[in-house]
Amino acid sequence: MISIEKLSKIYTSKEGTVIGVNDVSLDIKQGEIFGVVGYSGAGKSTLIRCMNILERPTSGKVMMDGIDLMSLSSKELRKARQSIGMIFQGFHLAMSKTVVENVSFALKAAGVGRVERKKRAEKLLDLVGLSDKANQFPAQLSGGQKQRVSIARALANNPKVLLCDEATSALDPHTTQSILKLLKKINSELGLTIVLITHEMEVVKEICDRCAVMEEGRVVEEGNTYDIFAAPKNDLTKRFIQTVIDFTIPEVLFDKSEGTIVHLKFTGETAGEAIVSDLLQHHKVRGNILHGKVDYIQNQALGTFVMELTGEAKEVRGALNSLRSTLGDVEVLKNARSIDQSMARAE
Amino acid sequence: MLDQLINLWPELNKSFIETLIMVSIGLVVALIAGLPLGLLLFVTEKDLFLENKWIKSVTGVIVNLVRSVPFIILLVFLFPFTNLLLGTTTGPVAASVSLSVAAIPFYARIVESSARDIDRGVIEAAIACGASPWLIIKDIIFPEIKSGLISGLTITAISLIGYSAMAGAIGGGGIGDLAIRYGYYRYDNFVMFTTVILLIVMVQVVQYIGDLAAKSVKKG
Numbered sequence: 001m002i003s004i005e006k007l008s009k010i011y012t013s014k015e016g017t018v019i020g021v022n023d024v025s026l027d028i029k030q031g032e033i034f035g036v037v038g039y040s041g042a043g044k045s046t047l048i049r050c051m052n053i054l055e056r057p058t059s060g061k062v063m064m065d066g067i068d069l070m071s072l073s074s075k076e077l078r079k080a081r082q083s084i085g086m087i088f089q090g091f092h093l094a095m096s097k098t099v100v101e102n103v104s105f106a107l108k109a110a111g112v113g114r115v116e117r118k119k120r121a122e123k124l125l126d127l128v129g130l131s132d133k134a135n136q137f138p139a140q141l142s143g144g145q146k147q148r149v150s151i152a153r154a155l156a157n158n159p160k161v162l163l164c165d166e167a168t169s170a171l172d173p174h175t176t177q178s179i180l181k182l183l184k185k186i187n188s189e190l191g192l193t194i195v196l197i198t199h200e201m202e203v204v205k206e207i208c209d210r211c212a213v214m215e216e217g218r219v220v221e222e223g224n225t226y227d228i229f230a231a232p233k234n235d236l237t238k239r240f241i242q243t244v245i246d247f248t249i250p251e252v253l254f255d256k257s258e259g260t261i262v263h264l265k266f267t268g269e270t271a272g273e274a275i276v277s278d279l280l281q282h283h284k285v286r287g288n289i290l291h292g293k294v295d296y297i298q299n300q301a302l303g304t305f306v307m308e309l310t311g312e313a314k315e316v317r318g319a320l321n322s323l324r325s326t327l328g329d330v331e332v333l334k335n336a337r338s339i340d341q342s343m344a345r346a347e
Numbered sequence: 348m349l350d351q352l353i354n355l356w357p358e359l360n361k362s363f364i365e366t367l368i369m370v371s372i373g374l375v376v377a378l379i380a381g382l383p384l385g386l387l388l389f390v391t392e393k394d395l396f397l398e399n400k401w402i403k404s405v406t407g408v409i410v411n412l413v414r415s416v417p418f419i420i421l422l423v424f425l426f427p428f429t430n431l432l433l434g435t436t437t438g439p440v441a442a443s444v445s446l447s448v449a450a451i452p453f454y455a456r457i458v459e460s461s462a463r464d465i466d467r468g469v470i471e472a473a474i475a476c477g478a479s480p481w482l483i484i485k486d487i488i489f490p491e492i493k494s495g496l497i498s499g500l501t502i503t504a505i506s507l508i509g510y511s512a513m514a515g516a517i518g519g520g521g522i523g524d525l526a527i528r529y530g531y532y533r534y535d536n537f538v539m540f541t542t543v544i545l546l547i548v549m550v551q552v553v554q555y556i557g558d559l560a561a562k563s564v565k566k567g
Contacts, residue, residue, distance in 0.1 A: 097566075105476065106476040
């Protein structure tokens with residue numbers, strides 16, 4: 001649906017050049033929700049603004065539904081923008097227009113007649129759940145309601161793509177949830193492709209099918225959201241995931257522990273199996289869960305547990321081996337003293 | 348005192364009408380020419396949808412040029428032009444030529460600065476909707492600054508009342524002319540005070556009406 005090839009955006013000023021986006025290539029598929037995460041200044045906002053040429057890329061290509069946006073005349077570009085909706089962190093509603101007038105403005109931009117405008121605007125407000133606020137002014141609305149109006153405006157001309165520039169960053173967690181739900185609903189009901197940029201990994205976890213992580217203008221990691229959460233490769237990605245799934249064990253507890261502390265990750269298939277109880281039955285070890293959580297990402301379970309295994313060194317090692325054979329990678333955070341000693345003896 | 352006032356009345360009435368003519372013509376021209384000029388200055392600004400460095404700087408320089416000439420000098424400077432246009436340089440209509448020339452850039456700057464107060468994001472959202480520049484000006488910028496435009500017109504009107512006194516002094520007529528002819532040249536304090544009071548009342552009324560109108564168009 002959206003194909004970005006080797007896109008770069010360089011700002012040149014008297015003070016020198018600043019690279020906003022550095023050689024980014026992305027392929028966003030029809031009907032998916034694609035997230036771009038990064039800290040502020042990572043270039044994600046510039047990237048999304050290049051997707052409807054609000055900023056003209058310095059080099060590279062932006063293909064939207066097979067159309068090369070950079071090659072269009074300003075008139076053709078206006079036409080193309082009508083099928084690319086966009087919402088912003090600051091909502092950007094015209095304060096002197098009522099809610100319904102704000103929505104009909106987008107229709108007017110597309111040359112829709114007065115009667116049709118009224119009809120469609122009402123339908124859109126119904127979709128976002130604001131029919132009763134049609135004749136109010138934006139100043140009378142809450143943040144979440146304003147964002148709903150801007151979603152209605154963005155959807156006015158039946159776009160194929162919706163770009164969300166930090167759309168939930170100015171909202172409280174509860175309102176964020178309701179806006180995300182609405183986006184999800186639009187995505188599944190209208191089959192709309194959604195690109196959203198955010199600094200909140202929670203948002204990605206909640207609704208994105210795939211995501212990319214950006215740092216200093218580059219995409220450092222990209223993939224299926226579940227895979228990214230299950231096995232992040234880049235340090236920055238790991239840090240972002242830690243903001244959502246954090247398993248730091250208090251140091252006191254860590255030092256006091258007598259046994260072997262392991263970090264277990266249950267993904268996909270294994271998440272549903274009773275691995276821990278099997279383990280405790282087959283090996284003479286005691287398991288003590290220090291930390292644990294099962295997250296559901298795209299309806300798939302991702303379980304993370306930190307466990308302390310105590311028992312004879314041989315048994316613990318055996319337990320670890322069988323864990324490794326079912327789970328693959330098992331991270332040992334701390335070896336029990338007895339194991340240290342037995343290893344020392346072996347040497 | 349009443350006798351004095353009755354004696355003065357016909358002259359006062361005539362002057363009042365003359366001032367009214369000068370200010371009204373100046374205002375109408377300011378609105379017709381200054382408003383588009385101000386919008387042009389705004390939309391050609393850097394990072395805006397009709398960004399144009401050349402148009403922006405050329406119009407900017409012209410506007411500053413006119414604004415930097417003291418009004419009394421502009422008045423005399425424009426005599427040949429007024430003469431060419433109307434065949435005369437006296438009377439309120441002739442005076443309104445230079446008043447208009449002064450009012451256009453004055454109002455244009457006010458329009459520009461009120462447009463600058465618009466949240467750029469709103470304009471950006473309109474661009475993202477695929478709206479044409481004309482639609483953005485007409486349907487976003489204009490309604491957003493309507494109340495500011497009226498306040499600006501009030502400020503312009505009051506400045507024009509002041510300027511009209513100067514224009515009057517060199518052949519334009521009006522209240523200012525009356526004040527100078529009787530009050531200043533003839534040391535007639537009564538006329539002086541009467542005209543000053545009249546000017547004060549005029550300014551108050553204009554401000555009051557302007558505020559009322561600005562408030563009534565304000566939405567949201």
